[in-house]
Amino acid sequence: MPVTLKDIAEKAGVTSATVSMVINNKPNISAATRKRVLRIARELNYYPNAIARGLATRKANAIGVIVPNLASSFVVRILQGIKSTNRDIDYTVQLFDTIGQKETESQLFQRLARERRIDGAILIGSTESDEELRVFKDESVPCIVVARTCDFLDSVYVNNARGADDATDYLANKGHRDIACVICRKQSLPTNDRLAGYEAALKRHGMAVDQDMVLEVADDTMPEGRKVFERLMSLSRKPSAVFVPAGDMVAIGIVKEAKHRGIEVPAQFAVVGYDDIPAAEVVEPTLTTVRQPKLEMGDHAINIIVDKVEGRETALKHKELPTKFIPRESA
Amino acid sequence: MPVTLKDIAEKAGVTSATVSMVINNKPNISAATRKRVLRIARELNYYPNAIARGLATRKANAIGVIVPNLASSFVVRILQGIKSTNRDIDYTVQLFDTIGQKETESQLFQRLARERRIDGAILIGSTESDEELRVFKDESVPCIVVARTCDFLDSVYVNNARGADDATDYLANKGHRDIACVICRKQSLPTNDRLAGYEAALKRHGMAVDQDMVLEVADDTMPEGRKVFERLMSLSRKPSAVFVPAGDMVAIGIVKEAKHRGIEVPAQFAVVGYDDIPAAEVVEPTLTTVRQPKLEMGDHAINIIVDKVEGRETALKHKELPTKFIPRESA
């Protein structure tokens, strides 16, 4: 049986209330008993029961991190950011992913909140509608969304429109007048923002915005990139460059397929990706891309949510981080 | 204020004990009250307080996943395996990494166990000594180690010696008589096993085992690979191939540096990596490597630990999984 406050209290000849106060460093304890109690606690190898403590204080001392799919390297990087600044923070990180689950993210959150399992939550890269996210607002447990904007919840996100604009602008400045775009099928907020940035840059440079130049792929994989290359080449308005907000793996597929067909990158065809994954430096030519500050996003998220949980901050917080354009060889 | 058992009890005209039995699907409850209680619970939107429940049942309903460094993609893949089979399992996953922490893995585990925060633990890729791991055995909370062998704890691991042997054997069969080896500096169990497999294969093929042919790098990065290439080339016994248990990124660095210097891979110099990371398919030539079944390791780990936690299984379990040799273009 584990040793409890009561065990210590008996040995020390005081009551468990006193021991509790000593353990929690409360004032108004005589130096003598404090010392004695601490000594006995150490002798008995006492550890406070976190669950009992949680019940008494009505705090779980836990932050829930809810992700739609842990298989995404993007999500994992943010998680790493969370954990690495979480070091100094006395909250346990509980990890949940919803892929293949019966519960949606909002349902899961609602349950966790009501079961009082978590004191706060971080929602990474959710694709739920504003309507569904509304439940997060309604619970008494604070929540912050990451990699997504939201008016009524704290948020940390990147300026995707700006990132896409930078990339497109770069291509335009290199003299490209026919710039295609490859997006991931699902109509998410980030995708739309990137598309908007792409179009804004085109317009600014006096180029026609042409829906035929925007192609879709199923997911961010190399085979999808190889496949889309053919469609790229058979466009009536033939592009000399492509911007690939769908992701770096698709961009890499495009680069490889182009080379495979004897088309030189970037001389004959320029490619710009999105994300800056490790493989971007491996492909030849190395991939020009747009980097998102994933670790920083995780860092901000955990800090903000802890501030909220502890009541240090109550105002709605929206933290926008900049993307960074990474020029390499492919454009 | 959240609704509690008592609230339901009052509305239903029974005591909270009865409500508790209904909520937990215990037998010996009349159909009538069961129905009534459930209806009211739903009306009031009742969720049981997980912490109170934990205190009463002395269970945290949580599994701790302890990793030395979440930045490792190897660790993350195993974590993904854990989470993806964890779907159906009613334990919360709590994530801890120890890098940059004051506590070692064993100290952290000990604290979590004694604070009764977790019912079981999964320790991924620990480099602690058997002596240090001993504390895991001593606590009443079961623990399983992943990607490492251990006599006195449950374990899931790959046969690294076999994986290295396969790779070396493959090179030998291709006619290579001078095969170098590049390992990661830290002397870990997996490294030693791989080295043993490498040497065993060499001997079997009648080749001299030569310590000069074994080089060390600081970590598994591309620049380290590029750097080590020079040393490889200046070896007195000039290798025609290299096996790189240090990891795929180092192997990729070697491939790229070789090409950079006009040495053809694999014609003039063959390279075999270890891990099969996504970039292995991106580099040109694509990287021949040894794949570790990371998702499966996570899968087994969570299943075994849950069996242990729930007392379904008590015997020590050692699960060895095979590596898979992935022939591609670089060898």
Place this chain on the structure above:
DNA sequence: TTGTAGGCGTTATCAT
């Protein structure tokens, strides 16, 4: 089949 009562290990509010 249901109620009573006590306990799980802490914290917190009063007195003293």
Place this chain on the structure above:
DNA sequence: ATGATAACGCCTACAA
């Protein structure tokens, strides 16, 4: 400065 005592919300004998 310390002790009683009552929560916290749920579970579980045992009694009725």
